[in-house]
Amino acid sequence: MDPAVSTRGRVFGAVRVPSVQIMAYTISVRGLRKRYGGVDAVDGISFDVAAGEFFGILGPNGAGKTTALEIIEGLRRADGGEVSVLGMAPWPRDPRLLPRIGVQLQASSFFERLTAREQLRTFGSLYGVPGRRADAMLESVGLAGKADTRVEELSGGQAQRLSIACALVHDPEVVFLDEPTAALDPQARRNLWDVLRAINTGGRTIVLTTHSMDEAEVLCDRVAIVDAGRVLELGPPATLVRGLDAPTRVSVAAGVLTAAEALSLPGVDEAEEDGVSLTVRTRDPSAVVAALAARGALAGVGIRGATLEDVFLELTGREYRA
Incomplete structure (x- = not known):
């Protein structure tokens, strides 16, 4: 039952008829x-x-x-x-x-x-x-x-x-x-x-x-x-994040493999390097991690799913506002 709704019985003759009373939210x-x-x-x-x-x-x-x-x-x-x-x-x-x-x-x-x-x-x-x-x-x-x-x-x-x-x-x-x-x-x-x-x-x-x-x-x-x-x-928050259907980010230390090599791995949609790490975006993280493991390329591996920040940016845009 909705937490804002309560029932209270009313008696008519010998019959109790339930009624619904709407209670105000805080x-x-x-x-x-x-x-x-x-x-x-x-x-x-x-x-x-x-x-x-x-x-x-x-x-x-x-x-x-x-x-x-x-x-x-x-x-x-x-x-x-x-x-x-x-x-x-x-x-x-x-x-x-x-x-x-x-x-x-x-x-x-x-x-x-x-x-x-x-x-x-x-x-x-x-x-x-x-x-x-x-x-x-x-x-x-x-x-x-x-x-x-x-x-x-x-x-x-x-x-x-x-x-x-x-x-x-x-x-x-x-x-x-x-x-x-x-x-x-x-x-x-x-x-x-x-x-x-x-x-x-x-x-x-x-x-x-x-x-x-x-x-x-x-x-x-x-x-x-x-x-x-x-x-x-x-x-x-968790419901909004699940509804975003965003890709998972898998990152490894820079130098472990190149962006071009990462793009050849199964399940990788995008790859980018920033000098510190290589990050790929995927909707099949298990396949990506297995492929990285097969290459011995798990140094510094990190896996990050979508967050509320991703939902926020998706809805409001990424441009800076003073």
Whole structure:
């Protein structure tokens, strides 16, 4: 049964007749539109997010991700369409909804000269949250050891974790994260992924925008790939990857064999060298690997199937966008 549908029996005389009651998704977006001058920043976006889901919105620069997210959060007014968050419209700003959502923006802004503990307690006080809850949240995002450090002295990863703690301090049901790992080093990114997994495992619904395809593959239950203000594809990352039907890449160390020799192998469709490795594309990787083994040419062999990045590039194009 669809998770958004429940049945409830009704009694007529001695006969119980089942009925179907449609329950709202945690987030429901229908035909969302936003126009700036002659540009349709958001052009009819629609999707649903179930309770407890980790949902990603992916897209190139200027695709409309942040604009759509800010409308759903209630920070911008839509020009058209409908949005429901926890059964309520986010615009105009609804004081009943605000305590139930947490928002982490692209650019974090903190009160100057406050320590991490003071910062979080200040945010919590806006919702009537006791200080002990704020202190516990510092522990949950791994910042207990930085509680007395001023925010301007925190590293980029620590500041991002504090920003997320501020979005969570009042225990919201839905959390919105706009590129939370942008500009972080690999260690900080991985650490923050662990924090986000724990948040989601705790039962919160998370909506994330990101440019990182590996981040989306690791964290998200489903993703919407957006470009030019429209949803191009929507589904679980693994399902989107399987639907691409892309060739497998098999690579070996440079010098093991030439591109011309590789093209003569069974199952090889394309071959290219970059001075470091030779990579072939094939739809029959077992035949290619067997042929390489027969030639003793498995030095540095690597096999890579399609990824969410391949899906993204196939849908949005490969040209650079500033």
